[in-house]
Amino acid sequence: MTASSPPTRTDPPSRTEQARQIAEPLAAVFRQEAERADRTEQLSATGVRAIKASGYPALTVPVRLGGFGASLHEFAAAQEILGRADASLALVAAMNAHLLGSVGEAGSWPEDVYAQLAHSSVNAGALSNSLASEPDLGSPSRGGLPSSSARRVEGGWRVSGLKTWSTGSEALDFLVVTAAVAEGETGAEVWRFVIPAGSEGVRVQQTWQGSLSLRGSGSHDVKFEDVFVPDDHALPPAAPLSPVRAASSGAWFWTAVAATYLGVGQAALDSFVEYANERVPTALGASIATLPKIQQAAGQMNLDLMSARTLLHHLTRRWAAEPEARPDLLPQLAGAKNLCTNAAVNVTDLALRAAGGAALTSGLPLERYFRDARAGLTHPPADDQALTLLGKQALGL
Incomplete structure (x- = not known):
């Protein structure tokens, strides 16, 4: 048996x-x-x-x-x-x-x-999104008071203003809108208002055309015209949070951006590898993947992505495992965002250079990856902000 x-x-x-x-x-x-x-x-x-x-x-x-x-x-x-x-x-x-x-x-x-x-x-x-950018304000990460405003009425508030860069605007179910509120003698404060997308006075303006990047993101302007928000959906500035809790807002957004554009860079490498193995010029009699310059380009792309991914994953693992270290990890996550978005820019550029003229056409997705990667540089923290945060940490400031 x-x-x-x-x-x-x-x-x-x-x-x-x-x-x-x-x-x-x-x-x-x-x-x-x-x-x-x-x-x-x-x-x-x-x-x-x-x-x-x-x-x-x-x-x-x-x-x-x-x-x-x-x-x-x-x-x-x-x-x-x-x-x-x-x-x-x-x-x-x-x-x-x-x-x-x-x-x-x-x-x-x-x-x-x-x-x-x-x-x-x-x-x-x-789906929800936080709408904070405005034409005059620019990036809210740079500070400043929004032009959007809210005034008290019976039972709640009336919110008016214009928000830009509203990613997925037509698909959203809830809009978390920043607006200036003049309260008492303390001057204007920035409040948040949670507004259902179908509320009366909310209008998506079809402005997101002809963009260099993210053409399918529906990042239109959203107009708010005297939109009523009940008191229980108006969020005043939060009481000061502990450093550990306060770090969360930046960390999650920066990680979202870093990981998304890291994916764009990886897609460019994947597409380039496929093209290099399939492209067989008659003069060569073999795929261009056999050429040292193509191998070196692929190697550099791979190294850029591996470096960025290693740092991002190391820091996000520590974030979960060491909550008390989060205030110190936050500047490093800004650095990871910098590294990941710049890796995507560098990799898509190298892919276009190495693939040659074919990469300029829509026959390959490389030109789309090249365009989309550039958007990663515009998300906060910008490169100068990230480097300043890291520099202050290194200098003990």
Whole structure:
């Protein structure tokens, strides 16, 4: 009698792998939609439906509210997969994920307001975004008071203003809007107002055409004309948070950006490798992948991405494992954002140079990756801000 072999032991997937598994089917849809959305300069309705049906909006919702409860590292791993498929749709998903992740971690909102957005994302795939940029204000990360304003009325507030760079504007279910409030004798303060997208007086203006990058992101302007917001959806400036909790807002947004554009860079390398192996000039009689200059270009691209990814994953793992170290990790995450977005810029540039004239046509996606990667430089923190934060940390200031 022959003894049977012991059953093969299959370990359950890690939480990081589970987060990736949530992202992978969604990325497949993004990949199919990317070229058409870029060409038509339209946010893909198919892509939006896929996001809402995928479970990804619940990725960073805490477990206590029914979500997956992804850590910063698990979020980074999942978000890179989406960025590798399409930057535009990846950022629509990222805006909701970083908002719910950071607020849930910091506990900086009233629980009932946060729970409404969180439950909507878990149960209905709702998407939210924080709208803060304005034509005159520029990037809110540089400081300044928004031109958007809110005034008290019976039972709540009336909000008016114009917001720009509103990623995924047509797909959003909730808009978290910053506005100036003149309260008492303390001068104007910046409040946040949670506004359902279908509220009377909210109007998306179709301004996102002819952009260099992210043509399929639907980053239109949104106009608010005397929009009523009840008192319980008006969020005054939070009481000072502990340094550990206060670090969360920057960390989640910077990680969202870093991981998304790291994915863009990886997509460019993947596409270049495929092209290099398939391109066989008659004069060479072999694929151009056999040429040393092509191998060196691929090697440099790979090194740039490996370096950026290693730093991002190291820091996001520490963020989850060492909460007390978060204030010190925050400047380093700014550095990771710098490294990842610049890696994407460098890799897409190298891919275009090495592939030659074919890369300038829409026959290869390299020119789209090249354009999309440039947008990573515009997200806060800008390179000078990131380097200043790191420099101050190094100087002990």
